[in-house]
Amino acid sequence: MRYVLVLALVFWSAMLSAAPTVVLEDITGKKQTLNDFDNKVTLVHFWATWCVPCRHELPQLIKVAKVYADKGLRLVLVAADRRDDVKTYIEKQQIEVPVLIDQYGAALRQYQVKGLPYTSIVDHTGEIVANEQGAQDWQSHAMTTRLEGLLSRVVEK
Numbered sequence: 396m397r398y399v400l401v402l403a404l405v406f407w408s409a410m411l412s413a414a415p416t417v418v419l420e421d422i423t424g425k426k427q428t429l430n431d432f433d434n435k436v437t438l439v440h441f442w443a444t445w446c447v448p449c450r451h452e453l454p455q456l457i458k459v460a461k462v463y464a465d466k467g468l469r470l471v472l473v474a475a476d477r478r479d480d481v482k483t484y485i486e487k488q489q490i491e492v493p494v495l496i497d498q499y500g501a502a503l504r505q506y507q508v509k510g511l512p513y514t515s516i517v518d519h520t521g522e523i524v525a526n527e528q529g530a531q532d533w534q535s536h537a538m539t540t541r542l543e544g545l546l547s548r549v550v551e552k
Contacts, residue, residue, distance in 0.1 A: 414439070414517045415505035419473065419495040422482045427495055429502060432521045435469040436545045441503060441513040443476045444484040449512040452530040456514075457492060459533040463542060467519065467549035473497050475511060516542075519549045 414437075417429040429439065440456060442449035453472075460470035472494045474481040485494055497503055506515055509528065516525040524545065532538060 412523050414515065414521050414523050415502075417502045417505055419497055419502060420478075422478060422485065422494055422496065424478075427493070429471065429473070429495060430517075430521060432469075432517055432519065434519050434549060435467045436519055436542065436549060437469045437471060437517040439471050439473060439506065439515040439517060441473045441475060441497070441506070441508050441511055443474060443511055444480045445476070446511045448530040452512055452533070453488075453490070455533050457490065459539070459542070460492060463546060466546045468542065468546060471495065473502050475500060475503055516545070518545055
């Protein structure tokens with residue numbers, strides 16, 4: 396039994412990888428470091444204004460991020476789009492979470508994004524613990540349980 400547990404831990408640690416260091420500009424042109432996780436569980440969500448599944452998923456994702464914000468969850472939107480298009484979209488939709496611009500795909504390549512939408516779940520230590528390809532049901536019992544489990548390990552500063 397102990398051997399199985401050790402193998403499981405080795406396999407789990409091999410699945411974890413540090414979130415890449417990426418510097419992108421926000422919609423105002425200010426440079427931001429994407430991997431400044433500051434002891435929070437972070438959803439790094441890749442999307443685009445032209446992506447229909449992205450537009451449908453975004454309100455639910457933002458709602459979940461607001462519900463868990465005081466427990467240590469942070470949402471960062473990374474737009475694979477032109478700054479002007481993103482700025483117009485977020486103003487029209489009244490989006491009030493950090494939005495970074497990745498017009499030329501630097502972050503998409505470093506996170507190995509194969510399609511949109513795509514979300515990397517990064518734990519409070521900066522390790523990518525999961526990658527979600529495609530639109531997700533962020534309010535499902537399975538997803539909220541998963542997020543609550545990660546948030547329960549956040550150390551108070």
